[in-house]
Amino acid sequence: MADTIEIGILFFPDVTQLDAMGPAQVLSRLPSARLHMIWKSREPVTTDCGFAVVPTTTFADCPQLDVICVPGGVGQVALMNDEETLGFLRRQAEAARYITSVCTGSLVLAAAGLLTGYRAACHWSVRDELTAFGAVPAAERVVRDRNRFSGGGVTAGIDFGLSLAAELAGERTAKAIQLMMEYDPHPPFDSGSPEKAGPELVALYRERTSGMMARRREENQRAAARVGASGTR
DSSP states (O other): OOOOEEEEEEOOTTOOHHHHHHHHHHHTTSTTEEEEEEESSSSOEEOTTSOEEOOSEETTTOOOOSEEEEOOSTTHHHHTTOHHHHHHHHHHHTTOSEEEEETTHHHHHHHTTOOTTOEEOOOTTTGGGGGGGTOEEOOSSEEEETTEEEEOSTTHHHHHHHHHHHHHHOHHHHHHHHHHHTOOOOOSSSOSSHHHHOHHHHHHHHHHTHHHHHHHHHHHHHHHHHHHHHTOO
């Protein structure tokens, strides 16, 4: 019997649920995989869509993981200087085979000092903020740098999950999972990146998210200053 692959996905208030659920749907299908949805307690966690999900494992009870994955969302802002969460990620990263993220989850890994000197993906709107942590932002759907895997914004989590599945169990298994999911996207609009969407839609997005983005920048800057001062790696 194959060894169990322990896969943990951080789940926190105001997480973007597809950031987490896309990879979860893929990776849970791996042979011998055991999936943990992790938070500080097992109390229901409300997503940024308004519904709640119940974590399966706490920081205290979580086993050593082979894969740790940090999704993004509005709730990422509160994690940037949350030492309990950042400390958990650092401890898991010491022995994890793969340290991974989706969307703005890469900023949380960076705040924990786990992306210094690594290329990483992030949501396009804040990708460049990775540089303040010594990471190298990459405008790619999925990025691998050594044992760091990262996906771009939201839906890239499925592509990320399939890429990691191929690494863990081989391309044939990953392709079978893709077929099972009928993942064959044909979006109705060709506006899934700022380059394709054009300046008008980009401006509309930035206008509608200006308040949240200002808070995000402030917390990111605080975290980057802390990481720089402590020399955290």
